[in-house]
Amino acid sequence: MLFYLPTYSQNSTPTVSENKTVSDNLAEQLQSLSKNNASDLVYLQTSKGIYETEEDFWFKGYVLDAQNFTPSVRNKILFVQLIQDKTDKAVWENKYEIENGFVNGHLFLQDTLQEGIYTLAAYSSASYMKNTKEFYAVKKLEILKTINHKPTINPVAKDSTLQFTTFPEGGNLVSGIQSTLGFKAVNSKGLPVNVSGTLYESDKPLLDFKSSHAGMGGFLFTPDANKKYYIQLKEPARKEQFPLAKIYQNGKVLQLVRNTKEELTFKVSQSVILNPETVYLRLQVRGVVYSIASGLLKKELLVKIPLKDVPQGIAEATLFDSSSKPVAEQLVYVNQDQKLNIKAELDKNNYNTRDKSNLKIKVTDQNGQPVIAHLGLSVYDKLYQNKQDSKNILTHYLLSTQLKGNIYDPAYYFDERNKDRQEALNLLLLTQGWRSYVWEESNLIELGNPLRPIVFDNLKAKIGLKNAGAITKEHQPQGIKLFAADEHKGTQILMADATGNFTVTPNDLKKGEGDYSYLKLLAPPESKYHITLKDFSFEEINNERKIKATLYPIPTILETKKEALPTFSDRPKTNKLKEVLITSKKKGSILRDKFIGELDSKSQLKPDYICPYGILNCPNHPPFQAYDSNKQLTEAQLLTYFNIVTIKGYYGKKVFYEPIYDEVTINDSSPDYRNTLFWKPDIITNEQGEATVDFFCSDINTMFLGNIEGVSGDGLLGAGNFEFSVRKNAN
Structure with missing residues (x-):
């Protein structure tokens, strides 16, 4: 019997069916959960993978809607950290402006940085939540003092530990119903281990099998609940027996029969x-x-699901019984050709x-x-x-942020040179197990509602008495002057409410871009009121980082073969000037920027003083006890x-040079x-999908790589690369 009955589509009106109420409920209960948990996902593209100290580090931030991958306008601030992996300490942190979903960023790598692996991490109000346990917005990079110190890749050490797990297709093995049993083998580091072995039924060999990609594989068999099954591995040889998952006497099984560009075909079976x-x-x-x-x-029942309006990515097919209880599920990757095709010429x-x-760039869709x-x-x-x-x-x-856990070599599944990539993707999803999909209904319920941000675009500030509890007849001021050290950026007046509260917005940060924004209370000099403003954003980020699992693709096992690398003589060392320290002959002088210098000059016009406890014009200590006319005030x-x-x-x-x-x-x-x-x-x-850029080669005689990544306005993603050689002109 064949059923081909789509009743819901994102872009069309539901088709009326005899079970419309049940269908409505199954759709609405999931979509309401995902709608209430609207969020963003951040991706970081860097200018290269290995850096040297004393050079600029360039990066681009993509802040996309988590559901449709379109550029997000939810937030204006991206909080960025550079973290040393060895110490798990942030060695650098700053805020960047998000402009229509994108960030154009850079930082300078100080020569004080130690060599090693570092993590660039990014956070926004709509992407970094207390509700979530996993964190994905990171990019790993290596920092060296000089490329001459580039370490060679050592072969992976042998690991005797082996974790072998089986995964029934759809979730359960049911007696008497043929099923696909997936399996995965990894070592203690999560690296894949290719295996071969035998399935035994009541101590008799039933069938042989072997892994087909990255320690994963699968085979068909019909289980019998009255018999005992186990697996014995031949390669690598193991004495222990690996039991199968529980075999149910009765139940339902969901199997993927076919996956094409047009449709998915599933077979549903029951005892x-x-x-x-x-x-x-x-x-x-x-x-x-x-x-x-x-x-x-x-x-048995065959069900066909059309894929016309379905976007590329992991799809979850969930089987419900007549009481709307989920009894089986299947993850399947669909529409892999729906992407940006980037051609670089x-x-x-x-x-x-x-x-x-x-360089001419041409971008097209799957059509x-x-x-x-x-x-x-x-x-x-x-x-x-x-x-x-x-x-x-x-x-x-499309993969890492959609599944729980680290994935080994995810780029393999998107490289068109790998002819078995679709089969390998099926195995990857088959061996994830139940509830590994982040959009699975129970996972959305666990997140709670609503999501709870850790950082915020707006910063709360308050006007209050300098000394809490002090009594004064002075009317509480409400005006605040906002300005930057650069007077050409102008000024702005902010107003606090009757309780003294006001908000510093992302636009206020923009005024002090590259420096500081200044907030001056519009009150007499002798006012007993002041502004309280503290930004704990990065402290909150660091506290939350300690309890979240940072997920990153497991590094690829590279073949240990020698490559003809360019000689280092093509990269002569640059002669660097020795550090020059500027000092002043005037004892005790303090170098200041222009604005702070002006404040310093103004402060000399009045005989102000600081008491031994650091309090300016302290009423409890007379000037003759504390004031020193030759003492300069600190910036604070x-x-x-x-x-x-x-x-x-x-x-x-x-600007990139x-x-x-x-x-x-x-x-x-x-x-x-x-x-x-x-x-x-x-x-x-x-509109023709084209762009042209020019650039000049340097004096380095080597191979160069080009990397292009991007997104369209409707959420199509794409990546491409190219390479070329540069040789020293013989003339």
């Missing part, structure tokens, strides 16, 4: 002893229900040093139609590639004196040792 009943099969992707099919199940394959390169897309492009020396990192925008949004004391508080603005923007070589400058004797030739995080293709 012969069970009475016929109406069952429902719901298909959802990222919390959106796309179809619900229903039919009368006697012994260079005007040449080989260049001379300092040559100009012209070959041009797409307007927001792209990030990096061109860098191949030596700075981290070959073990298989994370990109596709693996991040100056701000307190003028009733000003500061808040750090967005980290300043910087691009030299231009012409007939004259190409012969410049100054060396050009740029290992990152080009970085542009904001390429937007036109």
Whole structure:
């Protein structure tokens, strides 16, 4: 019997069915949960994978809606940290402005940083929640003092520990019903172990099997609840016997029969002893229900689910019985061709040093139609590639953030050169087990409602008495002057409410971009009121980091073969100037920026003083006991004196350096040792899906890689790459 009855679609009106009420409830209960838990996902694209100290680190942040992957406008601030893995301490942290879902960021890697592995992590109000246990918005990178210290990749040490697990398709093994039994073998580090073995039935060999990808595999068999089953591994040889999951005497089984571009075909089976009943099969992707099919199940039932309006990604098919109880589920990857196809075409394959390169980019969808897309492009020396990192925008949004647990080499499943990638993806999802999908209904219920942010765009501030409980007849001021050290940025007046509360917004941070925003209380100098403003954002982030599991793809096992790497002589050391320390002959002088310097000058106009306890103009200690006319006030004391508080603005923007070589400058004797030739995080293709960029090669004689990643306005994702060689001109 075949049923082909879609009753729900995201873009169409539900088709009326005899069981419409049940179908409505099954769709609405899931979609209401996902709607109430609306959030964002952040991905970080970096200019390369390996860096040296004393160079700029460039990155692009993608802040996309968690359900449809469109650029999000929920937040304006991205909190970013650089964390040293060895100590788990943040060595650098700052705020960046999110502009229409994207962040153009950079930071400078100080020479004081130790060599090792670091993590770039990003947080926003709609992506970093107390409710969640996992954290994904990270990018691993390696920092070296010099590329000459680049370590060789050591072969993976042998690990005698083996974890072997079986996974029945649909969730359960049922006696008398043929099922696919998936299996996965990993070592103590989570790395895959290829295995072969035998399934025994009542101590008799029933069938042989072996893994087919990354320690995973599967085989068909019909279990019998009255018999004993176990698995014995031959390679690697193990004495222990691995039992199967529980075999149920009666029940229902859900199997995937076919997965094409047009539709999914499932077979639903149940034990012969069970009475016929109406069952429902719901298909959802990222919390959106796309179809619900229903039919009368006697012994077997084929169900076809159309995929016309279903986006690329992991889909969850859940089987419900007549009482709407879930009895089986299946994860399946659908519409893998629905993505951005990014074609990069260079005007040449080989260049001379300092040559100009012209790159044409063409972006189309799965139907070959041009797409307007927001792209990030990096061109860098191949030596700075981290070959073990298989994370990109596709693996991040479509796999890693959708499943619980770390995935080994996720890039394999998106590389079209791997002809078995669809089969491998099926195995990956088969061996995840129940409730591993983050959008599974029980997982959404566990999150709670609503989601609870850890950081916020707006910062609360308050006007209050300097000394709590003090009695004064002074009317509480309500006006605050907002300004930056750069007077050309202008000023703005903020108003507190009657209780003294007011809010510092992301726009207020923008005024102090690259520096600080200043808030001055509009009150007389002798006022007993002041502004209380404290930003604990990064403290809250650090506290929460300790209790969350940071998930990242498991590094790829690389073959230990020697490669012909470029010689280091092609990268002569740059002579760096020794540190110059500027001092003043005037004893006790303090170097200040222009604005603080002006405050310092103004403070000299009045005979103010600081008591031994650090209190400005303290009434309990006469001036002759504490005031020293030759003593300069510290910056903090100056701000307190003028009733000003500061808040750090967005980290300043910087333009990527691009030299231009012409007939004259190409012969410049100054060396050009740029290992990152080009970085542009904001390429937007036109209506024809095209964009063109130019860049100049450096003096490094080597292979260069180009990496392009991006997203369209309707949530299509894509990644592409290219490479070319640069050789020293013999002339």
